[in-house]
Amino acid sequence: MLPLVPLYGAALAIKNRLFQWGWLQQNRLASPVISVGSVSAGGAGKTPMVLMLAKALRHRGYAVRILTRGYKRSAVVTTRVEPFDDAARLGDEPVLLAQRSGVPVYEGADRYLAGVMAEQNEPSEKLVVHLLDDGFQHRRLVRDVDIVLLTQEDVDDILLPAGNLREPLSTVAKADIVVLREEEAASLRSVVAGLSRPGRASAIWVIRRSLSLGEGGDVALPMRPFAFCGIARPEGFTTMLAANGYQPMDTIAFPDHHAYEEGDIRRLLVRARQVEANGFVTTEKDAVKLTPIMRDHLKTIGPIVVARLSVELLDEQESLAQLIMMVGRLDRRRH
Numbered sequence: 001m002l003p004l005v006p007l008y009g010a011a012l013a014i015k016n017r018l019f020q021w022g023w024l025q026q027n028r029l030a031s032p033v034i035s036v037g038s039v040s041a042g043g044a045g046k047t048p049m050v051l052m053l054a055k056a057l058r059h060r061g062y063a064v065r066i067l068t069r070g071y072k073r074s075a076v077v078t079t080r081v082e083p084f085d086d087a088a089r090l091g092d093e094p095v096l097l098a099q100r101s102g103v104p105v106y107e108g109a110d111r112y113l114a115g116v117m118a119e120q121n122e123p124s125e126k127l128v129v130h131l132l133d134d135g136f137q138h139r140r141l142v143r144d145v146d147i148v149l150l151t152q153e154d155v156d157d158i159l160l161p162a163g164n165l166r167e168p169l170s171t172v173a174k175a176d177i178v179v180l181r182e183e184e185a186a187s188l189r190s191v192v193a194g195l196s197r198p199g200r201a202s203a204i205w206v207i208r209r210s211l212s213l214g215e216g217g218d219v220a221l222p223m224r225p226f227a228f229c230g231i232a233r234p235e236g237f238t239t240m241l242a243a244n245g246y247q248p249m250d251t252i253a254f255p256d257h258h259a260y261e262e263g264d265i266r267r268l269l270v271r272a273r274q275v276e277a278n279g280f281v282t283t284e285k286d287a288v289k290l291t292p293i294m295r296d297h298l299k300t301i302g303p304i305v306v307a308r309l310s311v312e313l314l315d316e317q318e319s320l321a322q323l324i325m326m327v328g329r330l331d332r333r334r335h
Helices: 002-020 046-059 092-101 111-121 169-174 185-195 234-243 262-274 292-298 316-334
Strands: 033-038 063-068 079-081 105-107 128-133 145-149 177-181 203-213 225-229 250-253 279-283 304-313
Touching: 033 046, 046 063, 046 092, 046 128, 046 145, 046 203, 046 304, 046 316, 063 092, 063 111, 079 092, 079 111, 092 105, 105 111, 111 128, 145 316, 169 185, 177 185, 185 203, 203 234, 203 316, 225 234, 225 262, 234 250, 234 304, 250 262, 262 292, 304 316
Parallel strands: 033 128, 033 145, 063 105, 063 128, 145 177, 177 203, 225 250, 225 279, 279 304
Antiparallel strands: 079 105, 203 304
């Protein structure tokens, strides 16, 4: 795949130039758009970040709307996502966002159309703010604030298709805010500083990640669990489990956004019996795709524990004050 990297980079550069020259159209919504994205194809932790921001902004009086694409969904629609919707049809992340955010979630391949639908269907006397999930590469919709998550894995990676980067690392300089993990912040601050453009430095936020076990699943935690997941960077999941003192007997990693079928469940059951596991542990994103029948089959081994990943800002007051100041400027400019 390495010989194809220059071709991918050239195609990306042409696309960006077409937007820059106005040959490809950008659309602006009536309300401010805060994008949460990354330079990698997955695994940076965008979903927990969107959930944290939705809660924080809602508690500060904003009417929050989440716009998302819904990767690997079977339905080709622009629609509002409900907590009880089928994750296989509308996507795992949109359904998870609908279940946990407490705000309206709209999905569509064209996030501008999803935003228009949200503005038409969800009027509010409060200032409406759109949170654009995974929006750093979605150029068709004008983003007013770009928040980009950066990890050490991104810094060490290369462009698709040989690596996991969707854009060169240098594009991080376009971000208004760069988010770093607490355990990587010391080393990555200098990387961000080196990427900054003259006269324009991105604000840096630092987050602390935490994993809670059992919420959304069974109360009893199995002593010999079997882990499975379908996420971009499965090693991060198992590492966090180990850090929480939870060592799986074995792990099966499916492709990112994997749609589970009965054959997958049979495979999990066979392997779990082989290693004498007495239950399962999986991610929230995977749990929303398990049908009641699948759950019943897995429970013949033992409880299903759902691992919930959350993030918090180390300096929440100052960080959110920066964001609210940016949004406030947008509100005055438009009104």
